[in-house]
Every structure is written in structure tokens, then in C-alpha cells.
Amino acid sequence: MGTMTKELPRLVTPVELYREMDRYVIGQERAKKAVAIAAYSHLKRTRARALGTKFSARKSNVLLIGPTGCGKTHVARTLAKMLEVPFVIADATEYTEAGYYGKDVEVMIGELLLAADMDVARAERGIVFVDEVDKIARRSHGAVTGAGSRDIGGEGVQQALLKLLEGRQLFVPTNVTQHWSKHDFVPVDTTDVLFICAGTFSDLHMYSGGTRSMGFNTESGVVRHGRITEKDMLRYGILAEFLGRLPVQVQMSALGEEELLQVLLKPPDSLLREYADLLRMDGVMVRYETSGLKEIVAAALRRETGARGMRAILEDVMSDALFSGPSMSGKTLVVDRDYVSHSLAAAAASE
Ligand SMILES: Nc1ncnc2c1ncn2[C@@H]1O[C@H](COP(=O)(O)OP(=O)(O)OP(=O)(O)O)[C@@H](O)[C@H]1O
Ligand SMILES: [Mg+2]
Secondary structure: OOOOOOOOOOOOOHHHHHHHHHHHOOOOHHHHHHHHHHHHHHHHHHHHHHHOOOOOOOOOOEEEEOOOOOOHHHHHHHHHHHOOOOEEEEEHHHEOOOOOOOEOHHHHHHHHHHHOOOOHHHHOOOEEEEEOHHHHOOOOOOOOOOOOOOOOHHHHHHHHHHHHHHOOEEEEEOOOOOOOOOOOEEEEEOOOOEEEEEEOOOOHHHHOOOOOOOOOEOOOOOEOOOOOOHHHHHHHOOOHHHHHOOOEEEEOOOOOHHHHHHHHHOOOOOHHHHHHHHHHOOOOEEEEOHHHHHHHHHHHHHHOOOOHHHHHHHHHHHHHHHHHHHHHOOOEEEEOHHHHHHHHHHHHHOO
């Protein structure tokens, strides 16, 4: 269907993919490798299809499981930047089964088509990242808590997603950004679309039937759980057919102190560089002391939001300097332990 695009995406080897991801993603070795392999197989499959050669390997859709801020979305985004294939991020909670208020899953592929500049052949070898799949769990077996407010939707959305995951021809709306008219549909085959799904399963303990010892909330209310098994996910309300179409399952763990420090220091686009660049434009030099960075990491660990929380923390730490930057030209800002703790205390007090 559509015109077959002649230029094929370059075959990037798993090692190349891994190395490049490694520059931006700290830790999460298993996830980086699994995603690199899945992406490589995906490239091989799409090439084989385009060249008309046989390719029998099963599609290796991926499921990433891990706590908030550990890098699930970050891994997928980093991968997408490296691959010359269209990529979209979809939030599972925005979709509904047909007939309910919300987006039909066809829209997800419509967005992929948009990312492929409406080139159907390119869209058909794209990658879709489906976030928050744990939030579409079935909750029919008596919701245990208020968290199960999606009694109707969840299972239906999983069912609807199944057909995308297994691959089939869909009639996709071609205008997903505006109110599309009923006639603007184009057939897209999702057989070769790679799906990377992600979820935190953070309230899994409530659905594990009390058989696991992980159901202990820490003081902050965040649960630290061990390995999540397939059985746990089934009990949680993920359909067996759904899991079955996500053969590559990777557990990611919360980033520890050293890793969070590396998140600040290592990536070429790290937050530290970002703020230093901003202030340099005001003529202000920034010197980050290790003691200050450790204080930032300690605050992130307290908030239990992983690397995600560090932006908010740095924003608090740097806000005074950003505010008065232009009048501090020629000076050096020393971000040490005291500076960080004072700024964070001041920010907390002003809330
Ligand atoms: N392993 C990591 N290495 C480097 N940076 C990271 C890592 N994990 C997270 N980050 C940074 O933190 C931000 C938030 O992470 P990300 O969005 O990937 O979290 P997530 O695992 O998807 O969490 P959530 O379940 O809340 O969506 C990223 O944009 C990135 O800047
Ligand atoms: Mg995410």
C-alpha cells in the first residue's frame, strides 16, 4: 500500500546502538542491550520485507518495567534519535476501546503516519512506544483500591492494542491533529511496526493476592518490589495474549546514588551543562562541586522520583542565579553543598 520508499533505513548494529545509547542512558545495561537487539532485528525485518526476501523471526516487541524516572521513556527516545525510522510515543491511558470517549488505537498509527510524513511504507516500519501500559490493566476482579478506576476501559484497550501488536491492516485516520472527517482513512499494515511498551506496575503489590513479600510500603509510600513475574502481571490484570505479544521483557531498577551522579555528569546533554550554558550567556561561570552534586542526588533519592526529579531540584537550586544572572556577569557561581542545601530549603519555605 502506498508508494514503496526506496531508501531503506541504514542497518545499525546492536553494538553501535548500544554504544550510542550508553552515552545518554546511565546504567540499565540489560534494557539498553535488549532494546538494541530488538531494534536491530526490526531493521533486518523491514529490509527483508522491502527487498522481498524471507524473514521468519518473530517480531520482538519489548516490555520495559521499572519505577518512575529510571529511564524507560529515555531509552526509547534515545533509540529513536539514532534510527532513521519514524517514532511516536503514545500514552496508553489516552486510548479507549471503540465507541468510548477517547482516542481509538488507530489514531496511534495515524500519529506514526504523521511522523513518517504521511509515507505509508515508512510508517509501516516505524516504532511505537506505548507508555503506561500498566494503567490499562483489567480491573474486573473487584478493584482492590481506588487505583482501579478504569473498570471498563482497561481490558478493552488491551484488546484493541492486541490487533496492532500482532500486526494487521488498519484503517488509519490521516488527520489526527484536527477533527478528521470520516473519509480520510488510509490502510496501514502494522505487521512490521515495532512496539516498545512500558509501565511502572508500582501498585502491583495490591493485586498480588498477598502471596509476595513485597507488599510493604516504605515510609514514603513507595513500594520497592523485587522481580515482577509474568504471573504477577496476569494477576495485576494484563491479558495473557497481551503479554504474549511482548516477548522481550526487561526489568529496570531505580537508579542508585552513583548512577544519579552520573546522570548529572555524563550525558552530553546533561542538566548541569544546560544550566551552565544558560548562565554563561549572562557572563556567569558555574563551578559544580562534588559536594553540591551529592546534595542534589540526596534530594532526588529522598523524593524517590529517580532521575526525573532532578530537573525540578536543579531548577530550585539555580533559580536565584537564573533570576539575577544578568547582574552577576563576570562572577563565578559555586554550587557546593551549602549552596544546594540553602537553595532547597529556601525553595521549600516559599512553597
Ligand atoms: N538511566 C538514565 N540515564 C540518564 N538519564 C536518565 C535515566 N533515567 C532517566 N533519566 C532522565 O530523567 C528523565 C525522566 O526519565 P524517563 O522519562 O525515562 O522516566 P520513566 O522511566 O519513563 O518514568 P515514568 O514511569 O515516570 O514515565 C529523562 O528525560 C532523562 O533526562
Ligand atoms: Mg516514562
